[in-house]
Amino acid sequence: MQLHDAQAPSDYLPSDLARAIANPLFPQIDALLRSGRHISSDDFQFHQFLSDAYDALDLFYRRYQVELIKAPEGFYYLRPKSTALIGTSMLSELDMLVGKVLCYMYLSPERLANEGVFTQLELLEELSNLADETQLLRMVNQRSGGSDLDKQKLKDKVKGSLRRLKRLGMLTFIAGVEKFSLNESVFRFGADVRTDEDPRAVQLRLIQSGEAIVHDADLPQADALQNNQDSDNEEQLGLEV
Incomplete structure (x- = not known):
């Protein structure tokens, strides 16, 4: 049985999402958001990352039935739907x-x-x-x-x-x-x-x-x-x- 070569993330993910997930900051930010953390401008580096990658990450989290919200005041957080696959x-x-x-x-x-x-x-x-x-x-x-x-x-x-x-x-x-x-x-x-x-x-x-x-x-x-x-x-x- 011949095994296929492993595909790079960019082969099956949109390039902007692949870049966001590959960023060294992503695992920590993802863990914080899933824990209920709100990311404000006081967290400058994390906040800037979310601002730059917002569109791609919003689509990413929607796959879990969760919305990545940017509030009018500028902070970010996850808002789960009733069908969310992420616990609340x-x-x-x-x-x-x-x-x-x-x-x-x-x-x-x-x-x-x-x-x-x-x-x-x-x-x-x-x-x-x-x-x-x-x-x-x-x-x-x-x-x-x-x-x-x-x-x-x-x-x-x-x-x-x-x-x-x-x-x-x-x-x-x-x-x-x-x-x-x-x-x-x-x-x-x-x-x-x-x-x-x-x-x-x-x-x-x-x-x-x-x-x-x-x-x-x-x-x-x-x-x-x-x-x-x-x-x-x-x-x-x-x-x-």
């Missing part, structure tokens, strides 16, 4: 709410005044000011009576949300974990504010009305993730927000 995981209600509040903070004048740096304390204060405390505490304990223990648990859960959003490329910790800067990809939580209205006002309305929180029907895996949300492996699969 879901963020919890608290993760979603923290993301919405971070987007609100990103739009604030304080971001410029603070050179883009916020503290965890400032985030907790914004959460308390913008969202109903009872609702927040019930995300930690459905039977919460507002005890100091429940409030401490909420603080711990918010820190966990920050760690998850950091792994998704939405923020960067500074000098430990008490301070962080926000990346443009936090606008993944701001799709609702892309209107002619003042974006900060729209985001505030969504948070205060509870519309910033995803309903159970939109989070079919939320309970499973909530039970394991302190695991280091939560973002091993693609993000679906």
